[in-house]
Amino acid sequence: MITIWLHGLVRRRAGRLGVAAAGVAIAVALLASLGAFLASSQASMTARAVRDVTVDWQVQVQPGADPAAVLDTVRTTPGTQQAVPVGFGRADGLTATTGATTQTTGAAVVLGLPDTYRATFPGELRTLAGAARGVLLAQQTAANLGVAPGETITVNLPGGAATPLTVDGVVELPAANSLFQTVGAPAGSQPNAPPDNVVLLPEARWQDLYAPLTLATATPDGTHTQIHVARAHVLPADPASAFVQESGQARNLEAHSAGTAVVGDNLGAALDAARSDAAYARVLFVFLGLPGAVLAGLLTMAVAAAGAGRRRREQALARTRGVSTAQVLRLAAVEAGLVGLVGALLGLAAAAVVGWLAFGAVRFGATTASTVAWTAGSALVGLLIAAAAVLVPAYRDLRSATVVAARRTVASGPSRERAPWYARYGVDVLLLAGGGLLVWATTGTGYQLVLAPEGVPTISVSYWAFAGPALLWAGSGLLVWRLVEMSLRRRRLMGRAVRPAAGRLASTAAAMMARGRSPMARSIVLLGLALAFAVSTATFNATYQAQAEADARLTNGADVTVTESPGVRVGAETAAPIAAVPGVKAVEPLQHRFAYIGPDLQDLYGVRPDTITNVTGLQDSYFQGGSARALMSTLAAAPDSILVSAETVKDYQLLPGDLLNLRLQDTTTKQPVTVAFHYAGIVAEFPTAPKDSFFVANASYVAAKTGSGAVGAFLVDTGGHDVTGVAAQIRSRLGASASVTDIAHTRSTVGSSLTAVDLAGLTAIELGFALVLAAAAGGLVLFLGLTERRRTFAILTALGATRRQLRDLVTAEATVLTVGGLLAGAGVGWLLSQVLVAVLTGVFDPPPSTTSVPWLYLAGATVITLAGLGVATAGALRQGRRPPVAVLRDL
Amino acid sequence: MSAGQIRTHDPILDSIATTPLVSADAVSRTFTRGGIAVAAVRPTTCTVTPGMRVALTGPSGSGKSTLLHLFAGLDTPTAGSLSWPGLDGPPQGRPGVVGTVFQGPSLVPALDVVENIALPLLLAGVGEVDSAERADAAIRRLEIGELARRLPEEISGGQAQRVAIARVLASRPRLILADEPTGQLDHLTGERVMTVLLETADELGAALVVSTHDEQVARRLPHHWRMDDGRLLVEETS
Ligand SMILES: Nc1ncnc2c1ncn2[C@@H]1O[C@H](COP(=O)(O)OP(=O)(O)OP(=O)(O)O)[C@@H](O)[C@H]1O
């Protein structure tokens, strides 16, 4: 019996079964590909996090312990590749005399580095000027003292000894924050800025300075030895388990050393941070992947529903022939199983192809266990969808009166003029309101989607954040349904609307659509949601790309940035040779000074407010208290205005217009001069500025008050073209006096969570599937709906309708479907894009002020949808070309 | 030529010199399904002229419906040729030229009774108001006023058949082909429907071909054609 049925099923309904299986396949393929992305991105996150760590462990030798013994313990710890001792000493201050003036700094840190240090930890130091070894000064220290290589400084050691040293080079310390961490301090109580003054000495010179002090009974504060360790990076792919393993090994060493060593675990800290990126990747998977999979499921159900009339008739027939309920159900189960199985296999095959294209490997997970889990999970979802689409309706039909149901082909009876239940109870509006409230609550201040407290092994994701968008998806789907139902029921209105397409048959078309509004509404909702999925994914992706670009631009400053070496004082006139380089569109000088506010030293940037935006983008989200444009005009109109960080505003309780006295260095006297500014607004981000507190002021005012127009950097605009080439040319023209960086290089190195959660793969998969779904929703549903109407077509032909008249009727329907779907897609897509960007603010760095709309992709999606609809319409018309009597006899 | 071919010239009708509405010349229709050929209509030559009232009888499966479909231009002959000289060419794509009452259900499921009846008029380019008026008239004529706003699934098989007849009448064809129009009706209603059909055909000056299994129905029509296994036999006028 079952084999006969299967045989008949496959022979007579192969098309419909195939289409249903294809729907299942889309869902399975989407889930499996996203699983592959998730697994591979987590693995790459670990690798990426580890790659950026300069020194894996900073093991601090505790007071009284023997550094040599600790070094031995560290070297014999499993996993240690290199271990070198580093001396940390304190100085009361540094002095330098240049020309007629003498500069003195506050407390300084003096490091003693072995010769092998730079080779072992290449990321720790970068030479800016002079020699690579010998006595080295940190850039800011050189700037404070106003010295260049070859000049002499004096180190004032605790206890009064003063040692003169000749500076060999100036270096930058890119990893200063972790280098100068307080080892063993609890998370959150780390000093927020590295020391202002740093001198680096070869190990032997450092020993000369500090050995006498260390031997004295009281070792001065802050003088100690650290063992810097490079570890073998054999870690689990998942950042969370890597973190657990790594921090365990660090604690293990501490236990072994019996209290003589405390580990500053930079590697662990990096993995700790990557954990939240991994959590974000999972969140993105849910936000961007789940709607797609649900849509594919709905699409499958719509396909199945399009064949419901025929299935009902078959079922009713089977039952009149004495087939029992159980048997009918068993047959439906077999059909569902067939659809699910074929769909799952096709989907996994498709996912393998996608994975192979995207990652070059046919794997659904990073490990065997996750591969099995993802494969089985996606296949299971496929079977569930098939069951929901085929088995559940069959069961439901069996329970209702079969003969009546078998005759029912259009909306009729009491339900004919009544709105659907959810519309009558306003479920759609309630869902939308609830979703809106949840989104509002979960995007408010102080809310965090992913919470990974530093050092705590557990990580928490706020699942409330998922509820808002989920309710909005459901609510807007139902609202679209309600609106479509409402419009289709108004036949006169629809008749007028389709008159251009259907001409004299407009009222007939309107009547047909009104009676067939259930499948019609289903199609429009599906098409609308598929397009909304495409719109929201693409908008999220475009916004993400825009912010990644903004991040790179903030870090580098502009297309190409020329940073003058410390001690080199050049005025704005240096812009001329740079501007002369071919490919340079505009050059903008940017002053870089240091200013004391009370005891704090902060960076100060002097800008030309009228022209700064010629070379670099300023987003409104970088500022508070006004738009970027408004604050720049404030700086221009009132030159003593200053923008400060939110933290400074809080620390000093500033109100707009407040007087702010900063101490800046006067160039001629080298003495600090007090300059009066007025607080005008808050700046959070600025090109080339550090992540912590800084000032932005008017360059000409700063120049006038300090007697120097010296420029710290030149921002160069190339119009985005050939930044690498232009940078190389500028470099060769300026020589070693300045460092030239370009945005292309910065793009590849900015290491925010944004780039760590590598969206490229995810969005490629997403956008592809969104297109498939949109085309399928448009084409498939229309096609199936129209083949269901084959009988109507046959009757129309038998009544003498011309090919043109048939085409008009189909076109009218296709037009309503297209216009409705596009409108719904645009509306719902816009709403969900905003929500998605708002809820996922955490992945954006800097947070976006507006969403970026990818018009090109959206135009492409529209064209593909229209093409799908066109093909379907043509297909439906071909169906109508069959000899009508043969079709009539079929029924 | 098969032995079963019969001369279908009618001496009486010959005297009325009219152009035939439909003329079949050695027309045959063979269906092939699953490799087996079924001769539904064997080579047949016949004509239907204006004013003719034909009763087409014959056992089930003898080819009556197939022949009517051929006349209506809805089916193409396997061999032989069909022409519609009195209708100025084939009726396909020209709604309202030939009116066919189908044996099976033939109403558009999404349209109610009035809309179904008005449909061929709209297809023929009649204005919406005129179409509605003519549909109403046809409904009154067939005494199915109470069904006007119902959907096809909400009426009985016999009622559907009467709606199909009303649809044909409303479109005022010159050739009416009715395939068992009384097949699902009780005797009395069948009689009344036949009366309406005959009256309308008279009013329109249309030819009428009715296939039927009912002797009483057949008796009300002057020309008798009989089909057996695809062969057509024209009987003398009663
Ligand atoms: N589409 C088709 N495919 C195959 N065979 C067909 C088809 N249509 C009709 N036939 C066959 O052609 C023959 C004539 O059928 P037709 O419907 O013309 O008979 P009929 O005289 O109208 O019968 P009834 O009185 O039962 O309506 C039958 O044997 C039928 O099975």
Ligand SMILES: [Mg+2]
């Ligand atoms: Mg028949």
